[in-house]
Amino acid sequence: MNDGIPVGMASIAHSVPEWVVDNHYFERIVETSDEWIVQRTGISERHWLKPGQRPSDMFVEAGNLAMERAGVTAEDIDLIICGSVSGDFTAPSQACVIQDRLGIRNNCGAFDVAAACSGFMYALSCGATFVTSGKYKNVLVLGGEAMSRMINHEDRTTVVLFGDGAGATVLQPHDVCKQGLIEDFTLHADGSGSHFIIKPRGGGWEPMNEEILAKREHLIQMKGREVFRFAYSKMKEMCDWAMAGIEHDHSKLGWMLPHQMNRRILTSAMDALGIPKEKVLHNIHKYGNTSSASVPILFSEAWEDGQLEKDKYLILAAFGSGLTWAGMRIKW
Numbered sequence: 001m002n003d004g005i006p007v008g009m010a011s012i013a014h015s016v017p018e019w020v021v022d023n024h025y026f027e028r029i030v031e032t033s034d035e036w037i038v039q040r041t042g043i044s045e046r047h048w049l050k051p052g053q054r055p056s057d058m059f060v061e062a063g064n065l066a067m068e069r070a071g072v073t074a075e076d077i078d079l080i081i082c083g084s085v086s087g088d089f090t091a092p093s094q095a096c097v098i099q100d101r102l103g104i105r106n107n108c109g110a111f112d113v114a115a116a117c118s119g120f121m122y123a124l125s126c127g128a129t130f131v132t133s134g135k136y137k138n139v140l141v142l143g144g145e146a147m148s149r150m151i152n153h154e155d156r157t158t159v160v161l162f163g164d165g166a167g168a169t170v171l172q173p174h175d176v177c178k179q180g181l182i183e184d185f186t187l188h189a190d191g192s193g194s195h196f197i198i199k200p201r202g203g204g205w206e207p208m209n210e211e212i213l214a215k216r217e218h219l220i221q222m223k224g225r226e227v228f229r230f231a232y233s234k235m236k237e238m239c240d241w242a243m244a245g246i247e248h249d250h251s252k253l254g255w256m257l258p259h260q261m262n263r264r265i266l267t268s269a270m271d272a273l274g275i276p277k278e279k280v281l282h283n284i285h286k287y288g289n290t291s292s293a294s295v296p297i298l299f300s301e302a303w304e305d306g307q308l309e310k311d312k313y314l315i316l317a318a319f320g321s322g323l324t325w326a327g328m329r330i331k332w
């Protein structure tokens with residue numbers, strides 16, 4: 001991000017569905033307990049879409065709020081980038097659905113980024129690159145998932161982990177919005193690990209049929225223990241990379257905003273890096289793992305609570321299916 005136009009975040013917003021599903025809900029469906037879920041993951045409840053609600057309902061609410069908070073209108077938006085793999089439709093893209101439902105009628109470009117739990121950070125990095133080029137002035141970046149629609153509700157190893165949600169931001173040249181300077185980002189992937197978190201069948205290779213449906217192989221399968229190890233090491237790596245940019249000086253750090261996948265993973269990673277506990281934000285107890293929405297929800301709640309201090313640094317880090325991982329440093 002050194003040579004182009006400095007990029008800022010004019011706003012941050014989020015949306016989660018109203019329906020709160022607590023851990024006891026699962027005790028009636030699979031063999032599990034509130035105690036196991038809290039102890040192994042840190043999750044107490046999550047929000048899920050109700051039947052009939054659309055994933056784009058969350059994006060529209062977050063998008064409208066992000067535009068309002070940035071002081072821009074639908075017609076000001078000149079590009080829409082959405083990090084999501086669970087849009088309303090397989091095609092067209094969720095970004096096009098969002099464009100229509102937000103009433104953006106100026107034919108601006110709109111596309112999705114598929115990077116699972118790293119989706120918002122990948123989309124944010126793309127958006128920042130478009131603004132830094134000087135060609136785009138108001139880029140709406142969103143991230144979110146309807147995880148409840150992609151998990152096997154009979155599989156106790158995944159069903160308890162995930163929640164639904166969406167987040168959004170408007171990126172502008174920093175001299176316009178004068179906040180949230182995106183100093184640097186880094187994106188990574190290792191496709192050889194694609195089988196660790198996967199919807200194995202029912203895609204382009206083996207389109208949906210009755211056998212796939214009966215075996216529920218169109219839904220997410222995850223190797224939890226292996227993912228745990230990867231997530232720990234990559235989250236640590238991303239936070240360490242971002243902290244190196246401020247000479248590992250904790251006094252410059254406002255907040256760590258890590259993807260909320262498992263409280264134990266995050267606590268161990270932050271302890272290993274020597275990051276003080278009071279500098280790390282968590283909300284997994286309320287939302288579970290909301291995938292691409294996780295970082296923007298945490299970010300937006302911090303903004304709403306007045307916790308973001310001018311000129312302090314925010315470190316964002318995410319890890320997800322792909323495998324993908326990403327880091328970012330923002331000077332608020």
Ligand SMILES: CC(C)(COP(=O)(O)OP(=O)(O)OC[C@H]1O[C@@H](n2cnc3c(N)ncnc32)[C@H](O)[C@@H]1OP(=O)(O)O)[C@@H](O)C(=O)NCCC(=O)NCCS
Pocket residue numbers: 031032033036037040041117156157158160222224225227228231261262289319320321
């Ligand atoms: C999934 C996860 C919570 C499991 O916790 P864990 O401590 O690793 O548990 P293990 O996988 O070792 O399983 C321990 C036992 O609990 C069982 N178990 C799994 N889910 C359970 C549940 N919901 N309730 C009760 N028991 C459960 C397992 O079947 C296993 O039983 P076994 O020993 O008889 O085989 C943890 O591995 C994890 O969070 N991994 C990362 C997942 C993630 O972040 N994914 C998204 C990345 S973006």
